[in-house]
Amino acid sequence: MSEFPKKPDRPELYRFKLQLTVGRGGTGTVYRALDPETGETVALKLFRANFFRNKLHLRDLQKSAKKFKKLSHPNLVKIHELISGDEGEVLVQEFVDGPDLQWYLSKRPWNLHELLVIIVQICNGLGYLHDQGLMHHDLKPGNVLFTRKGQAKLCDFSLGGTGLLTELFDAGRAEQITPMYVAPEVIQKKRATKLSDMYSLGAMMYLMFTRRLPFEVDSLPKLYHCHLHDKPLHPTIAHDKCPHYLGDVIMRLLEKDPKKRFQDCDLLRISLSDIGRQRI
Ligand SMILES: Nc1ncnc2c1ncn2[C@@H]1O[C@H](COP(=O)(O)OP(=O)(O)O)[C@@H](O)[C@H]1O
């Protein structure tokens, strides 16, 4: 059993009244809180003190937060503001009241229709982000949240940095990306593009439709070696219920060469709707 949610370790953070500690992850602690100014329930992400690699990274995120505030899509967690001050850096976001995709995959039986509905929503949210010139950079089941009505929402996008300066002068960002889902070109510290997100999406789809990761090895160097050089087992062999055509779609997302992957979420969604027509 998870130790969360639990009573918060303090009553307040900035102007917010803390209600619950929802969880603690690689980036920091997430609270459910009340905003007394609006009466709204929000999620506060209090970043770990060492989350910011340097001043450049922090400044980049402060700048991006202005862009994030303007984003509005049903499949993206709404970002309200980033507060910096003596209580730390806090990202104020929409509170999503259901479980995340990691929970869903561990609890729900394999169901093609349900999984396709989820992946199409993820595609829509990610496609919108890409259309705005942003990338996610850390797609993984823990960053897909559900509302109680089952609507999927991506969170934690672009927290590693979005600016060109960060890319040019800060090599540390690659280390902040979850290694199971990271694209080969990111491991090689080449420029991450939206096609790197497409690879991570492929790795996440592999897990969703086969219940296994593309590469199950026991060390980070081996994992990086696999992302760079190995072909995963075809999803249809990894899970006998995964339709062959869908397995091919996933394999195309996991191509080492970004040019061979689906070039955007719209093309991927069109291919997914073909699966729907064939199977449902
Ligand atoms: N906006 C949100 N609304 C509700 N719960 C959230 C929100 N953002 C994150 N959480 C939950 O908080 C917990 C910790 O998340 P997080 O710090 O993002 O972990 P990680 O760094 O591993 O991605 C997770 O259980 C996640 O589902």
Ligand SMILES: [Mg+2]
């Ligand atoms: Mg997260």
